[in-house]
Amino acid sequence: MMSMDDISGQGNYFYPPWRYRLREMLTELDWNSFEMKMKEVLSRNNEYETVYKIISERMTQLKRVTDEKEDVDRINKEDIKHIAYQSIQKALPRVRIFLNNKPSLSVDISVENIFLLNQRLMLNLPPNAIENISPFEPIIPSMPEIINAGWFNKLTYLPDKITTLNEDKHYDKLNILNSLIYKALELREIHLKYKEVFSKDK
């Protein structure tokens, strides 16, 4: 049975412990500023209140999980792994710079867009565009906005544990959600490319 604190080894394909990865992701996410953005949207439109509460509760849970340091303690007990993880920590800032220089990832995220895309997912529509103002001149969301909308939707409407057994009614819903996200990512790319080429022609 795997635990959150299993340190890298053959059994987990040399992945860092879950808890460790979660902690790094939370640091990267910068939840406090993300939450402020969410609250700002809520002050204008409180129909997203339920979604916000669920996301916020989940973040509190995750923070609680990552406040424990069992994974780090285990790493520190092993000399070689301790050294290896120190070098990972040294390399992380460079990874951050590398990723932030990727145009598709270093975009501003609009929390309002994520809420709007989540509304589309609630209706089983792919989150490839925001068509509230006009379906003919839609806002094309960024990749992180699409993926985050998927997470919002999963956290809000699906339980944590979904089995692949046929009797699990949530399994179909999760499959639909995944395929809607894939579809949205594909459509977003071609939509942008089409717009770029055809706006040049005009």
Next chain:
Amino acid sequence: MTNLSKFKIIECMERTDISNRLVISPLLNKELQLADGAVDVRLGTQFIIIKRTEFMGLDPKDRLKIKERIRNYQEMVRVKFQYPFILHPNHLVLGSTLEYISIPNDLSAYVLTRSSWGRLGLIIATATYINSGYKGCLTLEIENIGEVPLALYPGTRVAQLVLNRLDGVGEYQGSYKCPTGPEFSKAHEDKELEFWASENNKP
């Protein structure tokens, strides 16, 4: 049932309530795609090809066999944009629309081949009716009945959607739930099949 004019199609697509809106997304080019009574739709990137060498024939009665071996019978291929999918004469494949479509409960639709492709020998759909309330990409049964192979490029406008207003309100009861690409037939899931294909019911 009456066919919707261009003006009425736009009206249905601009409904404020998104749950009751006609969604054809993305509509990449309003000028090219919208016409009176119809909306042109594009070819998607995924195709289902039947692997002829893998099975002896299809009998929907053998539902368990079909369900278990469906992955052996069919192959899903993905074609990149700007690359062709070559469809040879007398070859049937399943494709889908690029657009994701949501038909509100007061409308229904038909999908038809665009005539310029029909003249080249391309048939785009045989089961053409789309129920009200349907959501998803439309599976297209694509066949080349012409004499020469045809190069099909994802994104090309190959079909058109003719929209009708229903005399009342309908609800989708089908078994295809929100597909984002082509789906293999579910004829073997037909609840009546047990009766019509049963050895026990033979006179």
